[in-house]
Amino acid sequence: MEKIKITIVDDHLLFSQSLSFLIGSFKEFTVIGNYNNGKEFISSFSENTEKPDIVLLDVNMPIMDGHETIKWLKENNPELKVLALSVNDDEDTIMKMITNGAKGYLLKDTHPNTFKEALMEVYNKGFYYSEMVSGFLINKLGNNENKITLKDREVEFIRLACSEKTYREIADGMCLSPKTIDGYRENLFQKLEIKTRIGLVLYAIKHKIVCI
Amino acid sequence: MEKIKITIVDDHLLFSQSLSFLIGSFKEFTVIGNYNNGKEFISSFSENTEKPDIVLLDVNMPIMDGHETIKWLKENNPELKVLALSVNDDEDTIMKMITNGAKGYLLKDTHPNTFKEALMEVYNKGFYYSEMVSGFLINKLGNNENKITLKDREVEFIRLACSEKTYREIADGMCLSPKTIDGYRENLFQKLEIKTRIGLVLYAIKHKIVCI
DNA sequence: CCATACAAGGGGAAATATACCCTTTTTTTA
DNA sequence: TAAAAAAAGGGTATATTTCCCCTTGTATGG
16 A cells, blocks of 8 residues: 655754654554755755655644645645644644634644544545534634734734833934824734733743744 | 763653664663653652663753752752753743753754764763853853843733733722733833833744743 | 814823932841 | 842832813714
């Protein structure tokens, strides 16, 4: 029987190499590629290399992360089945990957047996949704009214607010009057249901608007 | 030849199980134990199980993390050689593990060959310090005057400051007068070279005093 | 063409945070 | 045991943030 071909894209060498051994121990699968980040992976497409049946894609990577990579794949190789694999269990990240076309989302603390099952399901049924992901999906469909969108200018403001600058300095930095900044802030406070600049900083970090 | 015995303590099942396969491929080593967190690991000591030659210890774990675990080991099984293994490359974390007795600190993006070399060195020489860790050590020895230590009460204050509470509310929460809180804040501002509460929040998150 | 929304800018007042000046009591430590 | 350091509290002044209500120009869709 032909083995199911898998490519791993993950910057943690020790993990990806080890995982290759684990997958190698499953008789149905074989690892045909190992890349350190999205950039390396998509570069391999210019050469006419063998296409994998499943791509195991890490979300947090340097150079080109999972989000960018899956977007590129959606554009250029939409037939590839991507299974996201991350330590990250926050709803935003998961939904972003799923909506960009990931066929499943696995946490790195998954049991090897579940992992194998997920690989089989993605190959056979085309997708694998764990309970956690399904939960998020249902939750999302239930109340998709209050989805929060931030304008570019607002994001810029939030980034500057995550510093020891005063609002006056932020206004200068954005070439706006302090009163306009006042407006931005009050808008955001209402929109994000927060009361203080501290809340804004916490929100920004939690939602990865700024990285510290 | 007797194989060198290794125990893995890591909450990421997929990683620890995969790593077992990788280690299994080295003829000099064998994995004799696999635990999800420090608690599970130290519980195994009450039973008279076989002691490993090297413990591979993850830093970030639920229930009982690497820091707590290595402290316990230092007290109760100081002869055990611990090699810390983490994705975390910030100086604070690394130094904390090293000063608590870790024989080395490896990042999870280490190459398998380096990993094997590290295992050999820890077994034979008793320690393995990568360039990065050595760099931090030298840097630390050069200027160990300005080491910042936070008192328990200060840490408690910082945690509460990382919220939308006002200082008055924080004072109530800590059963102190708002003026005492004032003192705490001013002390910290000077000690941490910051000027605003925002700075305090950023410091706290950067140094993992709070987790969000 | 009008209505509506929205970005930019603003006034003033109240609440909160910051800075710098202290005292008293307890605990450490030399 | 005396000096030093830490913990707790206080007063007052200023700066910053927060809140509420307002105007003007400019798109933008019906």
